[in-house]
Amino acid sequence: MVDRADKYGLKVDSVLENFIESEALPGTGISSERFWEGFSKLIKDLSTKNKSLLEKREKLQIQINNWHIERRGKLHDKESYISFLKEIGYLVPEGSKFSIETNNTDPEIAHISGPQLVVPIMNARYALNAANARWGSFYDALYGTDAMGDLPTGNGYNPDRGARVIVFAKEHLDKITPLVSCSWKDITKIEIINNELHLTADDKTSLVNPDQFIGFIMKDNKKLAEIILVKNGLHIRILIDPEHPIGKSDPANISDILLESAMTTIMDCEDSIAAVDSEDKVIAYRNWLGLMKGDLSEEFIKNGQNINRKLNQDIEITTSNGVKKLLKGRSLMLNRNVGHLMTNPSILDQDNNEIFEGLLDAMCTTLIAIHDLKKSQGMRNSEKRSVYIVKPKMHGPEEVAFADEIFTRVEEILGLPTYTVKLGIMDEERRTSVNLKECIRATKNRVAFINTGFLDRTGDEIHTSMEMGPVLRKGDMKTTSWIKSYEERNVDIGLACGLQGRAQIGKGMWAMPDLMADMLEQKIGHPKSGANCAWVPSPTAATLHATHYHKINVLSVQNEILKKGSKASLIDLLSIPVASGQNWSNEEITEEIENNAQGILGYVVRWIDQGVGCSKVPDINDIGLMEDRATCRISSQALSNWLHHGIITENQLITTMKKMANVVDKQNANDKNYIPMAPSFDTIAFKAACDLVYKGRELPSGYTEPVLHKRRQELKDKRN
Numbered sequence: 001m002v003d004r005a006d007k008y009g010l011k012v013d014s015v016l017e018n019f020i021e022s023e024a025l026p027g028t029g030i031s032s033e034r035f036w037e038g039f040s041k042l043i044k045d046l047s048t049k050n051k052s053l054l055e056k057r058e059k060l061q062i063q064i065n066n067w068h069i070e071r072r073g074k075l076h077d078k079e080s081y082i083s084f085l086k087e088i089g090y091l092v093p094e095g096s097k098f099s100i101e102t103n104n105t106d107p108e109i110a111h112i113s114g115p116q117l118v119v120p121i122m123n124a125r126y127a128l129n130a131a132n133a134r135w136g137s138f139y140d141a142l143y144g145t146d147a148m149g150d151l152p153t154g155n156g157y158n159p160d161r162g163a164r165v166i167v168f169a170k171e172h173l174d175k176i177t178p179l180v181s182c183s184w185k186d187i188t189k190i191e192i193i194n195n196e197l198h199l200t201a202d203d204k205t206s207l208v209n210p211d212q213f214i215g216f217i218m219k220d221n222k223k224l225a226e227i228i229l230v231k232n233g234l235h236i237r238i239l240i241d242p243e244h245p246i247g248k249s250d251p252a253n254i255s256d257i258l259l260e261s262a263m264t265t266i267m268d269c270e271d272s273i274a275a276v277d278s279e280d281k282v283i284a285y286r287n288w289l290g291l292m293k294g295d296l297s298e299e300f301i302k303n304g305q306n307i308n309r310k311l312n313q314d315i316e317i318t319t320s321n322g323v324k325k326l327l328k329g330r331s332l333m334l335n336r337n338v339g340h341l342m343t344n345p346s347i348l349d350q351d352n353n354e355i356f357e358g359l360l361d362a363m364c365t366t367l368i369a370i371h372d373l374k375k376s377q378g379m380r381n382s383e384k385r386s387v388y389i390v391k392p393k394m395h396g397p398e399e400v401a402f403a404d405e406i407f408t409r410v411e412e413i414l415g416l417p418t419y420t421v422k423l424g425i426m427d428e429e430r431r432t433s434v435n436l437k438e439c440i441r442a443t444k445n446r447v448a449f450i451n452t453g454f455l456d457r458t459g460d461e462i463h464t465s466m467e468m469g470p471v472l473r474k475g476d477m478k479t480t481s482w483i484k485s486y487e488e489r490n491v492d493i494g495l496a497c498g499l500q501g502r503a504q505i506g507k508g509m510w511a512m513p514d515l516m517a518d519m520l521e522q523k524i525g526h527p528k529s530g531a532n533c534a535w536v537p538s539p540t541a542a543t544l545h546a547t548h549y550h551k552i553n554v555l556s557v558q559n560e561i562l563k564k565g566s567k568a569s570l571i572d573l574l575s576i577p578v579a580s581g582q583n584w585s586n587e588e589i590t591e592e593i594e595n596n597a598q599g600i601l602g603y604v605v606r607w608i609d610q611g612v613g614c615s616k617v618p619d620i621n622d623i624g625l626m627e628d629r630a631t632c633r634i635s636s637q638a639l640s641n642w643l644h645h646g647i648i649t650e651n652q653l654i655t656t657m658k659k660m661a662n663v664v665d666k667q668n669a670n671d672k673n674y675i676p677m678a679p680s681f682d683t684i685a686f687k688a689a690c691d692l693v694y695k696g697r698e699l700p701s702g703y704t705e706p707v708l709h710k711r712r713q714e715l716k717d718k719r720n
Helices: 014-024 032-071 078-087 123-132 138-143 159-176 278-293 358-371 397-413 438-441 454-464 475-479 481-496 516-522 539-551 554-564 586-610 629-644 650-667 685-693 705-719
Strands: 004-007 010-013 114-120 135-137 189-193 196-200 213-219 221-230 234-240 254-260 265-268 296-304 305-310 315-321 324-327 332-336 343-348 352-355 387-391 421-425 447-452 504-507 533-536 614-620 626-627
Touching: 004 032, 010 014, 010 032, 014 032, 014 278, 014 343, 014 358, 014 554, 032 078, 032 315, 032 352, 032 358, 032 397, 032 454, 078 265, 078 454, 114 123, 114 539, 123 265, 123 278, 123 296, 123 305, 135 138, 135 159, 135 539, 138 159, 138 254, 138 539, 159 254, 159 539, 189 221, 213 685, 221 438, 234 539, 254 539, 265 278, 278 343, 278 358, 305 332, 332 421, 343 358, 352 358, 358 387, 358 397, 358 539, 387 447, 387 650, 421 438, 438 447, 438 481, 447 481, 454 475, 454 481, 454 629, 475 481, 475 586, 475 629, 481 504, 516 539, 533 539, 586 614, 586 626, 586 629, 586 650, 586 705, 626 629, 629 650, 629 685, 650 685, 685 705
Parallel strands: 114 265, 114 533, 265 332, 332 387, 387 421, 421 447, 447 504, 504 533
Antiparallel strands: 004 010, 010 343, 135 254, 189 196, 213 221, 213 315, 221 234, 234 254, 296 305, 315 324, 343 352, 614 626
């Protein structure tokens, strides 16, 4: 039995109540009575609207299902389809031109283009690492990955590889901070004289653009420790240390090059964590509290040494004018709340129903952020006194407007100025992307972020059009016309709605953290598209991806897009990726089933048994992929679709699931906490994976959360 406290009619799990009372509220100036009374009224007033919005999702889906069923076997009429979507209110009328009116967004949101990390908030070590990834060693990122075309071999430091790293890094400096008549590799002396940068090669030289020199740091006995340059708003710190093993062998005593890397980090309370009860939610909220207060720390052992990780301090530099200035030491942190769908047993309402988890997150994460807002000095997250909440899985303008209403109410309860909370719209559901302009309008005073999410968007695409026919193979989705239109329209509409200079326009994740050479080759497409941030899977990837923003001036790209106007069409966006006329071989079908089944099982077994919401999971070819609920959603919906349309049989599916369970068991053989699924195939995790496919058509919008939460709670109850 859960011990609960009555708070103005809310029945609050004592674990959460104790956290709010003893940790979250103290220091905010908000009384317990004010918080709980306001929260109780919020739940009473908004729960019905939340429920009705979810019912509208279901109603629209039924209408779309019936439309496809009635026309099965006939040629798809795109114009009739669009007219139908307008008739049922799925497509809403597009209003007049407008520009967002969001104010007080920090420079990392409004003006500086760069990488963005997403990290599971329940893991304090990862969260700290991500927050500190504002700065990353370019030398380390090159040395330890395949960015230069190969991986390091052997044990210990390889001087030849180290020399290649230095050449690679200095060649990059030549491209982004060029020198007059020489290369950075020719520099033999770096000096600061009268606050000015002096460089020596065979002769004196200088930066082609002297304004790229921002400042410097002197340390013991007035020795030059580093110089700071800038390119496209991102800082580059060149470290100078003649005593360092690298610096002593360098002609200019350069020991490392630090790149400003993860400009922003989304601390994730959603897809990358497994939070099913009060115990889990408090872990997430406590880490967010530590980040907002600035005192989060984590002790762990690495390479036999005890490490206490904390948030980085700001960096004091001296500018070329001789003035002291601080460079921020940490990413600007956003918090991704959960969407409108799920409920959570942490709090029961007046009728003993679980409250909507989105309302819980809104109140608690905003309350906790007040600890940052109240600071007058020291380590701060938002210099503009704003709170950044990313809201996922919203379907259309009404749901975005509801999110806006939620945070208006939360601000009133907590005594915050209206629009303190800035909202990030995850453009990852079909009804949002086809109505994106009106979604942005619905929160035009607080929108600070839009982005594309290919995986969730594909999962919703499959589920929405489930009855039309069998969908393409997962790998073929990337070349469809709707994907191209989706990615282009997101940027075009964002710019047309005035996000430039006020908000971020983002792109999705690079999901292969071990393939950095490929990332360097391909992910430059994101800044080239006009997106001023894009997701990366690790701090190292953020450092490497930062080089793309050195090479591409995103502001200039955006200005060109604004001149030319939108290229993408709504008709293309609404093209349905069914496999019309496809004739797959048995080998192709088998390969697709096995690939999807292995991905589902590899992810779900960790989610259910270990509470790991996001991790690097080996695929069927043992290539590590970043998996979260979005990747699981698309794989499970794809299999559910093929099962429904007879491409595969139930016997074929269960046989494959068992075969892949054996594969996943072997891949996890060295994990002492792993619970094998074979040979019984009776584990809760295996059942959950099967549920996601067999019940895929019934799950709301094809989301994985209902199954995963239920099965994870079943396991936790069993262990207790």
